[in-house]
Amino acid sequence: MLFSNPNAKREAYPQSLQKIMSIKQANESRNWLSKWNQLSATATPLWDLRDLAKQLNVEKICVKDESYRSPLGSFKALGAPIALVRLILQLFPEKNFNAQALLAGDYQGQLGSFTAISATDGNHGRALAAAAQSVGCRCVIVLHANVSVEREEAIAAYGAEIVRIAGNYDESVERAATLARENQWYVVSDTSYEGYEIIPRDVMQGYGTIAAEIIEVSEASQREGRPFTHIFLQGGVGGMAAGLASYFWELYGVDRPTLVVVEPSQADCLYQSALNGQASNATGSVDSVMAGLACGETSPLAWKFLGESVDHFMLISDDDAVAAMRVLAAGSGNDVPVVGGESGVAGLAGLINLAGAPADAARVGLNKGSRVLIINTEGATAPSVYEELVGESGESVQKRQQSWLSIHKH
Ligand SMILES: Cc1ncc(COP(=O)(O)O)c(C=O)c1O
Numbered sequence: 001m002l003f004s005n006p007n008a009k010r011e012a013y014p015q016s017l018q019k020i021m022s023i024k025q026a027n028e029s030r031n032w033l034s035k036w037n038q039l040s041a042t043a044t045p046l047w048d049l050r051d052l053a054k055q056l057n058v059e060k061i062c063v064k065d066e067s068y069r070s071p072l073g074s075f076k077a078l079g080a081p082i083a084l085v086r087l088i089l090q091l092f093p094e095k096n097f098n099a100q101a102l103l104a105g106d107y108q109g110q111l112g113s114f115t116a117i118s119a120t121d122g123n124h125g126r127a128l129a130a131a132a133q134s135v136g137c138r139c140v141i142v143l144h145a146n147v148s149v150e151r152e153e154a155i156a157a158y159g160a161e162i163v164r165i166a167g168n169y170d171e172s173v174e175r176a177a178t179l180a181r182e183n184q185w186y187v188v189s190d191t192s193y194e195g196y197e198i199i200p201r202d203v204m205q206g207y208g209t210i211a212a213e214i215i216e217v218s219e220a221s222q223r224e225g226r227p228f229t230h231i232f233l234q235g236g237v238g239g240m241a242a243g244l245a246s247y248f249w250e251l252y253g254v255d256r257p258t259l260v261v262v263e264p265s266q267a268d269c270l271y272q273s274a275l276n277g278q279a280s281n282a283t284g285s286v287d288s289v290m291a292g293l294a295c296g297e298t299s300p301l302a303w304k305f306l307g308e309s310v311d312h313f314m315l316i317s318d319d320d321a322v323a324a325m326r327v328l329a330a331g332s333g334n335d336v337p338v339v340g341g342e343s344g345v346a347g348l349a350g351l352i353n354l355a356g357a358p359a360d361a362a363r364v365g366l367n368k369g370s371r372v373l374i375i376n377t378e379g380a381t382a383p384s385v386y387e388e389l390v391g392e393s394g395e396s397v398q399k400r401q402q403s404w405l406s407i408h409k410h
Pocket of ligand 1: 074075076121123124190234235236237238239240241291292293295343344377378
């Protein structure tokens, strides 16, 4: 399902938005993260899938591969540490902490009384737990009923205390807020709500690193103008899409690429927001194999950025996502095999759907000249789910990737 946003604008990045998120702040976040030992020291790969581009009738498909970002498995490793560090700097100005040194653990022992808490679908909580462990503070993570035990264990491995509730994601967000109020803990959430915007803003700003790296490698090689005509961004609460949309909008202004946001049809909060012209809730069951995208409530702060910059909103099925996982994993003569998790491949699944629906593809302006950017936001973050869905383990796909790369070195 495709909805073309009547409120999408082609104009310079508004100053009102630049005051909230900017390339300058994104670059500062990137610098702070540059020494964190939970992140890859080099930029994540930008794969050029030539066979797939031919098959889908576009000029280029590049996949920014965030499965390489961190042992934490996803791009979320860029958000939580930044928000946590900015919060600690703000709460303890007298201590004169240095941001990089905080993440390096230089002040371990000085933050024992400070507790960070958040709800999560998995990836954000894992990143927050790891960041808390690095800086040396306590971390409590609230999990809803559908978060797998595998994801829970991955979070607990970083020393976080787990609170499990019977309800869904949105109820876990509420529980985290209540626990914080009762115990004087600090919520470090990736979604905003009324009166709570600074921290989710900092989380989103951390994601700007992805855009910065893409620009650095792709712009130099581009003959003219923008390296990409289309960018597909998957949406949960909208934070990742907003962080990247803001960066590309500020950089390219009226010439920004066409932006397409893709969600599971059961968790269609951003799609509904576009239909209603304001941040809205999902209408479906909010239960999807795409665990990271199974969010029922749009982040109002993210919507401030998406409502006027995203040209099209799409819904996909769980089967579409599984098919896209298999396409990426398979690779081909010219295409490297890639480990893309359930939520990681949603953008690609959206593109594949459009390629099979010529009228919709025409509406989005996809054609033989299109240069498409996809973000693979996670690897096999739930390894057993990945193996079951793809029919091969993430490690095995990774091994095939290594042998493909050794053959295609030049
Ligand atoms: C792998 C992955 N991709 C995309 C998203 C969507 O991010 P957001 O909720 O900021 O829209 C998530 C969220 O958890 C995720 O885990």
